[in-house]
Amino acid sequence: MNFFFILNGKSLKNVSLILIAAFFTAWFLYIENLSQIPVFSTKDGAKAIYRGEKDLALTFNIGWGDEKAEPILDTLKKENIKSATFFLAGSWAEQHPDIIARIVKEGYEIGMLGYDYVDYMDLEDAKISRDISKAQEAFKKLNVKDIKLLRAPTGHFDERTLKIAKRYGYTVVHWKIDSKDWQNPGVAKIVENVKKAEKGDIVLLHASDSAKQTAKALPLILEDIRQKGLKLVSVSEMITNGEVHSEEVR
Template sequence: MNFFYVLNSKSLKQFALIVVVSFFTAWFLYVENIVQIPVFSSKDGPKAVYKGEKGVALTFNIGWGDKNAEPILDILKEEKVNATFFLAGAWAERHPELVSRISKEGHEIGILGYDYVDYSEVKDEKISQDVSKAKTAFEKLKVDNILLARAPTGHFNQSALTITDQYHYTLVHWSIDSKDWTNPGSQQIIKKATSAKKGDIVLLHASDSAKQTVKALPEIIEKLQKKNLKFVTVSEMISNADSKSKEVH
């Protein structure tokens, strides 16, 4: 009987521990959904935004080529959707007419560096040089009030956050990666992109390497609209300061 009593006490203690742990886990997840937890940042330093609290933001990276940009702009214009385009400075210099069209049609422009530089693998001086060259390129093109930047390869570290912040840019990542650059088929791109929920930033590409994005885009827009999601630019999404970020180690 005593032996049974000891086992039963241990079971009760284990059960109580499980209940307590479960409670705090549920509470943490709840709080995470209502409180903005720093992500892609140090505790006190600049933050890289990957998600907001309102609408859904379609973002397009362009680093090279001119075959896909115009068809994508045509679709966005027809559907009355504004997006955010992250443009490489070198590409922008070669395609000033497309940069002008993107701006005139109400889309937001952010910088994608100047060259294809992995900010997580180069020295601070190289990051600063790349951001500075991009900034100068857009100034020459009369593109004013750029507020956003994105790491050219998507990889960055604390130095990149600090340097882009020194240039008064907010570094923007994403919460939904369509993987369109891998050309997995338009239906796979649609499936990934339309998994977006309120506050998501969707990564797409308008470079020539993403050969199936143009075909996928109309259905992406249609399905997200059916989910009653409003299309916003990244700046519109984060303007209420309710963006989410993540700690960089």
């Protein structure tokens, strides 16, 4: 017995849209997983740090937005947290000099997140260099000195990024624990993700406006860290105080 399926134009269009959506969803998940592959150093010594030997480092990325950075700072102050590292896009920093001044005044470390928050994997070497140089100038005008740390804006990097960063005198910093707060999965899930953190880990959090639940999750995260007896340090303190871990880019 033969069966024949007849699709009209509207049905065919709906099927096509579903297939296209499925493709882009799969591609996004693939790219996101790529950023977690531990490819963190080159044969000539250029490297990215993703964890240390002891203590714990909370890092906050800010690429855009006006509303979420200050609640994060308010929570850190209320919880008496003295050490954290903020990776900031130069373009965002230029637009928020008061928040930059507050971060510096309250003693938190600042690292660079490039200038335009673009994926370095998509750029030619010269454009990566230009983005880093532009960020340098932005922070210089804001009187933020001695920045030594750089994080690839989207978390994606390769051997080229490591070598260019080294040429500029920066250490590239990745992370071991991704809170996935940028997905807004719920406060409980963000806390659960960070609970995986152990001694020596670098934790990725966000203070951009896209991360709508981080400020509410942060007190619970800090409570868990205290219960574990872990000491919070900046990334630079972690690098200085012990061995750091990296793996070769192949």
